[in-house]
Amino acid sequence: MLRVIPAVPTMRVDACSVAAPGQPDNEDQTLQYGDLVAVLDGATAPAGFDTGCRHGPAWYVRRLTARLTLAAATAPADPLAALLAEAVRAVRGDHDGDCDLGHPGTPSSTVCLLRRTSGHLDYLVLCDSPLIVDVAGQVGVVADDRLAATMDRLWQREPPATDTRQEADYRRAVQWQRQHTNTPDGYWVAAADPAAADRALCGTLPLTGPGRVRRAALLTDGATRVVDLFGLLDWPGLLDLLANAGPAELIRRVRAAETDGAVSLTTVPRHKRHDDATAVFCLFDGG
Template structure:
């Protein structure tokens, strides 16, 4: 688990941001396709899309390579333009990773490597955020907990499952393999499309479809705490129901992100292990927790 403390830029920098983070690959996988990002006042989590067995990507690299490259390029963009809009910096990072492929890959392939992105930047008296695809940001604003989530992938998948059922059928004679392969094929066709969902891949325009905004620090509705999560960690609430969102923040603040991941692993290994709406038993899990304290 990593721990860092940042002070906002400029005079009257506002609250300190203390950061705790942990990331762990799925127990049945050697390589972690999640990634943590910490660069100055900018923190983030990324979740690379796992390539199902038997599917091509048109790329000689894998999801783990893609998330590492994208995180590094986001850091470079932040170094060059520390106060630029997060969407603009993400677009620049995606464009830079295109060049990192060095012409060896078919970046127009529907299975080209992709990643979710969740970013939070401490900027004195406020924080800026960006959420792209299904890695949510959870913020404690005193009397309420707010979840900033991009649900377009979930909406698209619900529709795709219905289409897959129409092809593979239902009941005892249905073929789940055909249904799954059909759903994956349809999902790829919906990636970075107006009526589908948006994710960081090869098209920099996706960055401008992210959910973005700013939230105050301090005051009655100011952000006290925040959690950036990949779906392998957010499933503690929205799939396994281990606690509610405020309970998740309480656990992170009390016991840290590694304990959250441990509890997810226990749930995955239990009777409900395969998880609701999952095609795999385990998933990579990453959680980053920010606590904002007034400077002395």
């Protein structure tokens, strides 16, 4: 007797990653290995702050991406959190003992992972690189807002000197952030402790049936600016733009907004005029 095997929905992937203008290195990275896709965003080391490490964030995020790929090749069925923990553990060894990995400023990265299985999508979101999903025509956001919540709580205790948050406020924010990195009362990010992977937001979504995922986007915060900072699109509009024009057009619009007088540093306060920007768009057919 012939056994009918259900068709596995196909996954088409389009990605674009662009460094901030004037910066020599892109501290964002994308990954596509088989059915696994990801975006990672290395935390910029602020000028004048020690990290305890001779390597920079671009080195760290490239190493973490490579180690994630190797972990997925070695154990493709392992939970995403286990793959990330193994990758973080492996990068610890890549430092060759030359760095103080207990330093609060040790290089770190956000992580957003998506993996297609026979009938489902597994996801992992750690820190502020969100996943946007279209489930049966309804757009939702999987976002890890613990960093933003931590900083908002601290700013409420000690408000900034001005609405534009000057250099002194920025340095104070960096110090606060470091004090609350990978702590129960703060936020979690991929750095030197593999245990942070267990604190990621993880879940599974259907790829078949009427409630299936049709589209998804993995974004760094340099790309989400078009929605959550500049307000030029909403999340459904962002998915539509990615579907119709692609990730490169999304980033082009971000760059245009960053230089537009209407969203100057005064009218839209931010610590960096430009940021590395990365978007991965996934389209699922069938099911």
